[in-house]
Amino acid sequence: MSAPAPAVRAQALNGHTRISTQALTSLAKAAAAQALGVDGEDVRADWTDDDGLLALSLVTPISVPPLRTVASHPGRVAASGGSIWDRTVSAKAHILATVTELSGARLSRVDIRISGVRISEGGRVH
Structure with missing residues (x-):
């Protein structure tokens, strides 16, 4: 008979x-x-001190569906998360939560500057 593990x-x-x-x-x-x-590799990230917390600044492109797809299927914009503005605002919260959860670092904010677009030919736009 074996003893229970301590x-x-x-x-x-x-x-x-x-x-x-x-x-x-x-x-x-x-x-x-x-x-x-x-x-x-298309994303640039910089950190600054914000009164003892970390502020994250990102410069990045964003994926978008081809204009011909949007013209022929206008609902695709809403289905993909909305406008570039809406998706960027949503991404800020997601990035802050992900970095905080996985690293334990305390971020004060995430700033995003969209530097361009990447055309997403197939599948869903994230």
């Missing part, structure tokens, strides 16, 4: 845990790319 208690360890700026930047770029339907 309970393992998580305990805080002394020391520091830090996430590098490079790791935070990679995470922010991936979150933005996912939210806006573009490649991560």
Whole structure:
């Protein structure tokens, strides 16, 4: 007969845990790319101090359906999340939540500047 396994208690360890700026930047770029339907290498991310919190600034394109598709299927804009403005506002909240949840970093805000569009020929626009 075997004895039950001893309970393992998580305990805080002394020391520091830090996430590098490079790791935070990679995470922010991936979150933005996912939210806006573009490649991560097309996203530029910069960090600034905002009274002790991190402020994230992004410069990125956004994916959009071809104009001929929008002209022939006007409902596609609403189905894809709305206008570029609406999708960008929604992306801010998504990016802030994703970066905060995965890194534990406290962000004060996410600023996004759309630098262009990427035409999404097939599938859904993110």
